[in-house]
Amino acid sequence: MTAGGSGRTGIALTERQRLAWLRLIRSDNVGPATFRDLINNFGTAERALDALPELSRRGGAAKPVRIASREEAERELEFAARFGAALVGIGEPDYPPALRQIDAAPPLLAMKGHLKLAQRPSIGIVGSRNASISGVKMASLLARDCGVAGYSITSGLARGIDAAAHRASLETGTIAALAGGLDQPYPPENIDLLREIWDGKGIAVSEMPFGWEPRARDFPRRNRLIAGISLGVAVIEAAQRSGSLITARLAADFGRLVFAVPGSPLDPRCHGTNGLLKNGATVTTEPRDILEALSPLSKIDLFSPPQVEEPVYEESETWHEPPDEKERSMVVNALGPTPVEVDDIIRHTGLSASAVYLVLLELDIAGRLNRHAGGLVSVNMLD
Template sequence: MAAPQGLRATEARVWIARTPGLSAAALAAALARAGGDAAAVTALPQAALAECGLADAAIAHLGRPDPDRIAADRAWLEADPARGLVLFGETAYPPLLAAIPDPPPALWLHGEATLLAAPQIAIVGSRNPTPGGRENAAAFARALVGAGLAVTSGLALGIDGAAHRGALAAGGATVAVCGTGLDRVYPASHRELAREIARRGLLVSEFPPGTPPRPHHFPRRNRIIAGLALGTLVVEAAARSGSLITARLAAEQGREVFAVPGSIHNPLARGCHALIRQGAKLVEEAADILEELGPLWAAAAAPQPPAADRPGTPTGRDPAYARLLAALADGPAGIDLLVERTGLTPEEVSSMLLVLELEGQVSSAPGGLYARRHGQEA
């Protein structure tokens, strides 16, 4: 294969972001092979790309850049200074999302990009809620943004829309994760809401401009909603719903799951009751959520000092954190191995790793591994 010539950094980044079947792990490996240069990734030999874990379709895509498609993506990005693109491994990529098992290799943005790394709470639920459920979503959103959290949801009808609107009404920040390209709005009835979020919050999608709504996009969107947030609140949900998928993903990612109880006669309370039986925290007011988030929220919300000024362990040099850092002394390790080394529970290890990552003491890597940052001592 002749290496493609002439792709500049922005052109290479948008073309990489459109690569079919590209995983974050493969992208990280390719960027490492190319010295962190996106343009150099598009010029790597096929054999090198294959060694990085790229599938044949992805390799073929990188080897045949489409100038018209690249120009269209650049035009979309450059039409508004609030639009952007972040690749996995770049500084602006949100650390909490990077820690999930299948992080998106690219995020297209429209709005305030710094919200990616803001402490967030996801609020999700039924597309056809009761009036009470809709008001509960808005009320929780208003209270939580008042406490300093951004509210994240999926721009869907019902609970999602109520949560976004509640956050905006309180003058707070909201993040909408979309199942389409950001040049499209789904559902169309949320066009004005999407415009307001782009102006005062942030729209996010892993799908490039021009991507229409497809059924399989929305479960993938749900993992990003859960992955960006410290915890997920389910307000109303039927026994089988996409909201329960988001809650399951949040639990699998080691995040907190909260559920609002309801009447036993309300079918939209059944999903929440099932979550509570499975260990989700029953909440009646925002304070219940803030209390449970505890050190995760505090670590995410607090401004971080330079790495050289950070203490060796967080939260008052808690011995459990010191034990966890010591367990990472021999190199990267997964949660199961850290549980074995420390005697802590998987839930404790997952929660503590998030705190350590937010404080800059550990970093996550593809494959579910964690490592101590250079210069951090137990």
Template sequence: MDQREALARLRLCRSNGIGPRAFGKLLFRMGSAIEVLERWHELPAIATSQVRLADPAAMEREWTATEQDDARFLFLGDADYPDALAQIHDPPPVLTIKGRMELLAAPAVAIVGSRHASGNGRTLARTMAHDLACGDITVVSGLARGIDTAAHEGALGQPGATVAVVATGIDQVYPEQNASLAEEIGAQGLLVTERPFGAQPRAQAFPARNRIIAGLSLGVLVVEAAPRSGSLVTARLALEQGREVMAVPGSPLDERHRGTNQLIKDGAVLVEDAADIRAVIDPLVARKARLPRPAMTAPTRTFKARHDAGPTPVQDADVLTARVVSFLGPEPLAVDDLVRQCQATTAQIHETLIELELAGRLERHGGNRVSLLFA
């Protein structure tokens, strides 16, 4: 696309009140971001009243700063945008990337886990990542302390290399102690973010980042994780996206293993080394190689496929969220029952539940049941 359309898309992406789903609906309706902005006054007030359009001059500055940092933008619908990520419920309309872009097309496994990892956990994550990357599997993680750091370190310098999905601007590093690691990844691997240039870390950005980690990967391995940790959110997102979930078992006396042990109880694949991971991933890699690349050159095709899939009882996200909340309470309710009571599709319910979970309002229970968390 030309730079004028790219800047228009960047402006929509950076506008307060326009998330990935709203962005998709706008482009589906108007055909281009330029058309959306030029006809903004024609849109229903109910759709625009809560939106604060970004300053176009700020978009020019972000574009320049990104190029000066040796990074670039990748828009949903671009030929190089990763196919797997494009197929999730809420793909980022724009990514900022720095490093080896070809890694986005490579088969990948995410390795995540506790920030307060044990020494054994770090060693295991580093070894597994090294062995996978030696075998041309790219290792994806989130540049956090603990397991994430060990995974990146193990994969660096190997053929598969590593991708770090960060929750800050491409020019920022969090935690600061990983500054040199981030620099190495930007040179030998790939840094990825959906956040604007210069963006500082904030709590709500980390769970949103996790959906990208899962979306880029064929499977997610959780090495150590306490109950209700961010790593378990990543695992659940992976399940919703149709990815494989794997976990390393551990002592029930260690809080850091309670989450992974529960994942295994719930059906995650128990793994102990890279060979176990390859047994899960290699058939997926072979199947992916046999499939033709989706013929999708514009984001409107992605969203059109969803709209043309057939009528759905509930299409407004805010209305559905309110309906889900009204049916939930402190007592666990089966998700299947929630689908029937809300008269929505399973995909819509799962997407809404993920948003509630990321907002800290949802608790999951065994037997595919959920309840609301009350402050």
């Protein structure tokens, strides 16, 4: 059955909003989750930018928070335009709809290529960089047949399985998620493949700034994009400790289906995939295993309202009076290096949810708050 689609929906950002969003997400200590909380508290990115210095001061920052300047944001937007890319907001029509649904999705995504492809349901295919001949053949088979069935194929542009999946779906549509800026692809030997992707029927995507060279810690963020864009992720030849298993774990956390191709118990490249099968991943030996499992999901409407938008609020609806010092101390004292649930902080302190969240936001902007999986938080204690 051919995968369906709901058509492009969403509201475009104004250029003023796009500039403010870019400044906000490029400022220190503002990640996707913090960005969402700031918009929820202040209504617009412009108001949030104005509030950052005071939030940082109240959170106990050792030095003033660095706020991305208007000139920096304008330069990045100009570079993106010259590069042939776009910075697409989470509520805009070209933003991948499945990615919109994950917790703390990137508010802005750099995209280059055939952007309408992002609206099709996608299947992630990942695996070993040091792939076997049979692994490469399997990745090509899955990518080609799933592409013909109407799905885009999302992967990470790595050697081996990733590259095979991209090449097999060049004609039907493939999405390359990058760990660095769009102008800093890795590995270098796949640059020509990347050009084929964005010059043809595919897209390259990244949440990192242009000019950003990928570091080891950036690849899990790339894996998060793969898992978030896809309805399901197929893993082929993954070692026991590998980025592919990180992608599979993230996919499971997002409620996506996880598929694994069984391999020889004697091949270290298959230890991770065989482990996924023991833990409940779908046994995958042919494309039909994926297509039949995803068929019901491809009919789900993914175009629900985004997590981050800028509706028109009255000032009184967006601004919460900051907690006083006593209330702030109650929240800070309830925190420590051990991750806890926010609801537990609210119950422990007896404060309103808005007061607790605002103190957490202050600590976050000051660089003292740590966010953990499952919405848990901890704090860096001051000396």
